[in-house]
Amino acid sequence: MSQATTEKSLYAEHIAARQRTTEAALAATKFDALLISSGAPFTYFVDDMDAPLHETPHFAHWVPLRGPHHLLLIRPGHKPRLVRYCPEDYWYEQGPLPENFWVDDFDFHEARTREEAWKLVASAGRVAYIGDEADAARAAGIADTACNHAELTARLDWERSFKSAYEIGCMEEAEKIASWGHRAALAAFDKGASELEIHHAYLTAVGCTEADLPYGTIIAHDEKGAILHYTGKRTQKNGRVLLIDAGAKYLGYASDITRTWTRKDCDPTFRALVKGLDKLQLELCERVTPGLPYPELHRAAHILIGELLRELEVLKISGEEAFSLGLTRPFFPHGLGHFLGIQVHDVSGRQAEPKGGVAPPPSHSPFLRTTRTIAEHQVFTIEPGVYFIEMLLREHRAGPHSAAIDWKLVERLAPFGGVRIEDNVLVTASGHRNLTRSHI
Numbered sequence: 242m243s244q245a246t247t248e249k250s251l252y253a254e255h256i257a258a259r260q261r262t263t264e265a266a267l268a269a270t271k272f273d274a275l276l277i278s279s280g281a282p283f284t285y286f287v288d289d290m291d292a293p294l295h296e297t298p299h300f301a302h303w304v305p306l307r308g309p310h311h312l313l314l315i316r317p318g319h320k321p322r323l324v325r326y327c328p329e330d331y332w333y334e335q336g337p338l339p340e341n342f343w344v345d346d347f348d349f350h351e352a353r354t355r356e357e358a359w360k361l362v363a364s365a366g367r368v369a370y371i372g373d374e375a376d377a378a379r380a381a382g383i384a385d386t387a388c389n390h391a392e393l394t395a396r397l398d399w400e401r402s403f404k405s406a407y408e409i410g411c412m413e414e415a416e417k418i419a420s421w422g423h424r425a426a427l428a429a430f431d432k433g434a435s436e437l438e439i440h441h442a443y444l445t446a447v448g449c450t451e452a453d454l455p456y457g458t459i460i461a462h463d464e465k466g467a468i469l470h471y472t473g474k475r476t477q478k479n480g481r482v483l484l485i486d487a488g489a490k491y492l493g494y495a496s497d498i499t500r501t502w503t504r505k506d507c508d509p510t511f512r513a514l515v516k517g518l519d520k521l522q523l524e525l526c527e528r529v530t531p532g533l534p535y536p537e538l539h540r541a542a543h544i545l546i547g548e549l550l551r552e553l554e555v556l557k558i559s560g561e562e563a564f565s566l567g568l569t570r571p572f573f574p575h576g577l578g579h580f581l582g583i584q585v586h587d588v589s590g591r592q593a594e595p596k597g598g599v600a601p602p603p604s605h606s607p608f609l610r611t612t613r614t615i616a617e618h619q620v621f622t623i624e625p626g627v628y629f630i631e632m633l634l635r636e637h638r639a640g641p642h643s644a645a646i647d648w649k650l651v652e653r654l655a656p657f658g659g660v661r662i663e664d665n666v667l668v669t670a671s672g673h674r675n676l677t678r679s680h681i
């Protein structure tokens with residue numbers, strides 16, 4: 242079977258599953274139909290410029306059609322109706338629908354105006370709406386309480402955390418594309434390129450504009466690696482460390498990959514830290530198994546990081562002890578990972594149950610985005626990190642456990658910023674499949 246045929250048949254299965262799960266969610270919430278819009282552009286304040294459109298994720302879950310104001314109507318027992326908004330407009334390109342594998346799965350229409358589009362999805366009964374065009378939905382007679390209904394949305398979000406074979410195929414493609422960028426970035430770093438030059442090398446290899454990436458690249462030399470969401474792009478060359486956190490998109494699905502590279506003139510203990518964290522990251526991936534609560538994996542990461550820091554003599558006490566005294570937190574101040582899919586920080590990581598509710602993170606890790614129990618078909622990141630962040634270390638310098646940290650070594654390592662290694666992991670029936678490592 243050709244790749245195109247596989248994609249088409251996997252997509253048909255994906256749509257059939259969406260129809261099934263949406264019908265169940267509608268039944269549970271007593272609605273007769275669901276209408277989703279692709280979204281309205283966000284216009285900057287006192288400006289006539291729009292931000293790049295992020296299509297409504299619930300819409301993107303059904304169809305990889307880009308652009309604003311498209312509408313999708315789902316009714317039990319009917320083929321989903323898709324209305325493509327394509328105005329007559331000479332300011333922006335409005336071509337015919339490009340060749341694709343998905344249109345046959347819809348009762349497909351085109352509309353020249355938004356009014357015409359909404360007329361084409363007029364439906365009897367209790368219709369629920371998801372999207373950011375609630376005014377248009379109300380004008381079409383949809384009740385206020387049926388717009389972005391909490392339980393219906395929660396039920397669909399819950400389903401989004403279990404990826405279909407089609408979605409996994411898309412995500413694997415996004416991994417492959419990002420790996421081209423990561424390889425080009427490493428080659429540029431080896432030649433002494435600046436953060437800005439590495440960013441451009443990444444974009445060229447991935448073959449897209451910055452707006453087409455799932456998130457802005459984090460490309461940090463040396464001490465800037467300790468800024469978790471560093472967005473600067475300096476022009477100085479010859480960094481000794483490169484921390485690069487960058488992904489790619491394929492048909493709306495994201496990859497989210499971090500690598501940390503060092504040059505030979507970097508401090509040997511920092512190089513050992515990078516190597517040790519890489520090994521530890523793989524060990525955490527090995528522990529991924531259905532039934533394990535994700536927060537337990539996060540806790541294990543803290544203890545392993547504590548042990549690594551003891552091995553390198555940054556800490557003078559065991560990993561367990563360091564964690565219980567709160568001394569691993571300043572070095573690893575973020576969550577171990579998050580769900581990944583259409584959104585980079587995909588939905589429902591903290592959802593308590595299909596109908597909604599929040600499962601809060603443990604008190605020691607308020608930033609942990611994933612509190613769910615690990616289950617087959619979930620995709621999430623595993624991204625431990627170790628950083629030297631003065632703001633977080635400060636309180637421990639004079640604290641009761643100050644003697645447990647080798648502060649001289651901390652000073653020596655701080656100019657190298659930090660290290661993070663991040664892979665994207667698919668949960669299988671018996672364990673996991675690392676979607677990233679086969680590419681980079």
Ligand SMILES: [Mn+2]
Nearest residue numbers: 497622624663
């Ligand atoms: Mn991430």
